[in-house]
Amino acid sequence: MNPIAPPDTHHLTAAQGWLELENAAEAIKELEQISPESRKHPDVLEVRWAAEAKQLNWEECIRVATQLTQHAPGRSSGWIHRSFALHELKRTQEAYELLLPSLSLFKGIWTVPYNLACYQCQLGQKEPALEFYGQALEIGGESVKDMALADTDLAPLHGKIANA
Helix, strand or coil: CCCCCCCHHHHHHHHHHHHHCCCHHHHHHHHHCCCCCHHHCHHHHHHHHHHHHHCCCHHHHHHHHHHHHHHCCCCHHHHHHHHHHHHHCCCHHHHHHHHCCHHHHCCCCCHHHHHHHHHHHHCCCHHHHHHHHHHHHHHHCHHHHHHHHHCHHHHHHHHHHHHC
């Protein structure tokens, strides 16, 4: 994909700034000023997803993340973001099914097996959830355990996680 050029780069930078200031609505206004061809750039899609997520626009997040998986399939974020948005909409089985193929694509990204663990746990599949959690822990280290113990999606496994 071609790099983003001015003035689109300026709008992207401004949108990132608005997000840092916790103003997603202004970030989206900046992103709307980017040329139509640059709006499909993965960097723009990443910022768009973050702005929509900040506003809890999960359906739009799914659309944007799906575009990200199409335009940059080698970026784990599109896969992760899409499933996260699906899970937020209580479409956890779909979130799991769409994220699962990325496990083999992103072997060094602990977030993939971690999120799969969360989804399996919420679907009542505790043993597979523990296996995915173990993979995430192996990749991400002890900080993953701390996160898991604070994660309500993994609450049914907190006892096993704490004692492991």
